[in-house]
Amino acid sequence: MARRGFVLAAVLYALVLLAALSAAGFFAALQEARIGRNRAALLRVQAAAASAMSETIAGWDPLSFNAIPAGTAIAPGATSAPGVALSVEVRRLSDRLYLLRTTARDSGGGAGRTLEQVVRLRGLDVVPRAAVRARSADSVAAAALSGADQNPAGWDCPATHDTVTALMAQPSATDSVFYRFGDRDWASVTAWAVAVGGGSDSIEVRLAAGDLMLSGVRYLGVLIVNGNLTMSGGTEVVGIVLVRGWVRLEGAGGTVRGSVVASQLIAGQGYTPAAPAVVYSSCAVLRAGLAHAYPEGLVGFPPWSVF
Amino acid sequence: MRPRAVMRARGLTLVECLVAFVVSSVLVAAIDASLVAGQRFAHLSAAARSARQNLRAAAAVLRGELESVSPAADLVALADSAVRLRALRAAGVVCAVSSPGTVVLDDSRFSQLRTADPARDSVRVFVERDPFTASDDGWIAAAVLAVRRASCPGGAAATALTLGAAPSDLAGIAPGAPLRVFELVEYRRYRDAAGAWWLGIRNASSGGWSAMSPVAGPLRPAAGLVFRYVDHRLLPTGVPDSVALVEADIQIYDARRLSGPGRHAAPVVDSFTLRVATAEP
Numbered sequence: 255m256a257r258r259g260f261v262l263a264a265v266l267y268a269l270v271l272l273a274a275l276s277a278a279g280f281f282a283a284l285q286e287a288r289i290g291r292n293r294a295a296l297l298r299v300q301a302a303a304a305s306a307m308s309e310t311i312a313g314w315d316p317l318s319f320n321a322i323p324a325g326t327a328i329a330p331g332a333t334s335a336p337g338v339a340l341s342v343e344v345r346r347l348s349d350r351l352y353l354l355r356t357t358a359r360d361s362g363g364g365a366g367r368t369l370e371q372v373v374r375l376r377g378l379d380v381v382p383r384a385a386v387r388a389r390s391a392d393s394v395a396a397a398a399l400s401g402a403d404q405n406p407a408g409w410d411c412p413a414t415h416d417t418v419t420a421l422m423a424q425p426s427a428t429d430s431v432f433y434r435f436g437d438r439d440w441a442s443v444t445a446w447a448v449a450v451g452g453g454s455d456s457i458e459v460r461l462a463a464g465d466l467m468l469s470g471v472r473y474l475g476v477l478i479v480n481g482n483l484t485m486s487g488g489t490e491v492v493g494i495v496l497v498r499g500w501v502r503l504e505g506a507g508g509t510v511r512g513s514v515v516a517s518q519l520i521a522g523q524g525y526t527p528a529a530p531a532v533v534y535s536s537c538a539v540l541r542a543g544l545a546h547a548y549p550e551g552l553v554g555f556p557p558w559s560v561f
Numbered sequence: 562m563r564p565r566a567v568m569r570a571r572g573l574t575l576v577e578c579l580v581a582f583v584v585s586s587v588l589v590a591a592i593d594a595s596l597v598a599g600q601r602f603a604h605l606s607a608a609a610r611s612a613r614q615n616l617r618a619a620a621a622v623l624r625g626e627l628e629s630v631s632p633a634a635d636l637v638a639l640a641d642s643a644v645r646l647r648a649l650r651a652a653g654v655v656c657a658v659s660s661p662g663t664v665v666l667d668d669s670r671f672s673q674l675r676t677a678d679p680a681r682d683s684v685r686v687f688v689e690r691d692p693f694t695a696s697d698d699g700w701i702a703a704a705v706l707a708v709r710r711a712s713c714p715g716g717a718a719a720t721a722l723t724l725g726a727a728p729s730d731l732a733g734i735a736p737g738a739p740l741r742v743f744e745l746v747e748y749r750r751y752r753d754a755a756g757a758w759w760l761g762i763r764n765a766s767s768g769g770w771s772a773m774s775p776v777a778g779p780l781r782p783a784a785g786l787v788f789r790y791v792d793h794r795l796l797p798t799g800v801p802d803s804v805a806l807v808e809a810d811i812q813i814y815d816a817r818r819l820s821g822p823g824r825h826a827a828p829v830v831d832s833f834t835l836r837v838a839t840a841e842p
Contacts, residue, residue, distance in 0.1 A: 261584070261588060264592055267592070271599060272599070324737060348692075348738075349689075350695060353654055353670070370652065377695070380693065381693050381694045436694050436695055536693070540692065540693065554631045554685065554687075558629040558652050558741075559625075559628075560672040
């Protein structure tokens with residue numbers, strides 16, 4: 255009779271049920287753990303991609319990044335993160351715009367994230383366009399200016415097609431208007447020159463704290479003079495010249511291929527120019543103004559995750 | 562006469578029967594209690610898992626939409642129960658302008674959540690006017706009039722969008738211009754015909770607003786979704802331009818009164834606070 259009891263069956267049934275409940279609980283916990291692990295991997299690659307984007311912008315290398323032609327791309331390195339494979343692409347879209355793409359992939363082969371951002375070079379804007387923008391200029395010096403756009407010899411520039419004002423006189427412009435270069439005033443231009451200047455780059459940014467005399471030298475880049483500038487002896491400057499005071503041309507003078515902004519343009523006694531004093535060059539102005547520019551994000555176009 | 566021992570082996574005494582009855586009753590009661598507890602626990606676990614998955618879904622959708630908005634340009638209306646925004650649906654770079662108003666985007670650099678829809682989408686294109694200054698650069702907004710397959714000058718597969726805007730604006734678009742495709746959407750808490758509350762989405766199209774579609778829920782009645790907006794000083798703001806952080810309190814709700822170990826019968830509620838910093842530079 256004892257062998258026909260139901261206790262053993264009931265106990266076995268209960269054990270099976272408990273096992274099923276335990277298995278369900280274990281499965282749920284395992285699922286949660288997997289979800290958590292995947293979420294952690296996703297956050298890791300997301301953070302790595304965002305970090306690589308910030309690093310690319312913060313560590314912008316004007317010498318290499320600003321030199322690539324529009325439509326091409328380079329792949330700079332990025333600081334690697336543990337367990338994450340990173341790649342970075344810097345693509346130039348136009349003179350000022352770049353598309354940055356960072357991709358982070360979990361080395362486990364699972365999660366991946368690609369971020370893109372458009373940035374714009376914050377260069378030195380010299381507008382309105384003119385060979386010389388000055389409050390005044392004497393007639394001799396004014397006659398030695400050319401607004402016909404010319405490329406510097408040997409430069410790989412787009413074909414020129416326009417002519418700008420040779421002398422833009424702004425006699426009544428206030429300092430805040432006259433010494434305005436895009437969103438920069440004179441103080442921020444000099445601060446920018448201090449920050450980026452002093453290198454041995456092919457296109458330099460040089461700041462003269464006071465008066466400067468150039469005689470028979472050749473200079474390429476942005477020259478900022480926080481005083482007066484005297485040019486003589488056939489000096490040649492290719493790029494942008496910004497002078498707080500006057501520019502005096504003496505003797506054989508010199509030639510600026512690009513653009514000049516100065517309070518006054520004066521021809522000294524015995525000025526006998528061998529060539530035009532200033533020849534406007536849009537290519538030289540653009541390249542000099544952007545050579546040492548750093549990028550900033552576009553308002554209205556925050557980074558986005560590639561779908 | 563049979564031996565007495567044989568008679569005793571075939572029968573049960575009253576005491577034995579009572580003991581067996583008591584033991585079996587205890588066992589049945591214990592098994593029943595454990596079965597009921599197990600069943601309640603299973604229901605509670607399933608409800609909790611469902612609520613958590615709902616929370617994850619709600620958080621993922623809202624985060625994905627909010628993290629790519631430009632507050633000044635994309636946040637349209639702010640309320641504690643809803644947010645209306647221009648949600649990013651695609652972004653890319655113009656490789657060619659095939660005719661005035663028709664831009665071609667290289668597919669390899671045109672990231673699309675879905676194909677652009679003329680009935681629902683609009684675009685913003687960045688236009689550099691004078692190359693010698695950045696001060697006149699800006700965005701132009703345009704409607705999407707048509708979408709078709711095309712190719713870039715190099716032969717790469719591309720998508721062509723015909724845009725509707727002032728001709729003077731469209732004339733400024735050049736190869737290399739970045740472009741974003743948007744859809745005007747609204748996320749809000751709403752109550753369906755059965756009385757349940759949901760996080761829902763609706764989108765604006767040429768015919769007006771679509772009906773609400775549920776994204777996650779059910780939500781805790783009346784207050785299961787609350788948006789807050791703060792500026793860079795972490796002070797509340799209602800001005801889209803100044804929003805630096807969007808917070809969303811989400812409470813998923815299961816009206817069934819479920820009990821479990823150490824828990825009295827009550828509806829299941831799981832909550833999550835989502836914080837998304839806007840990525841505007």
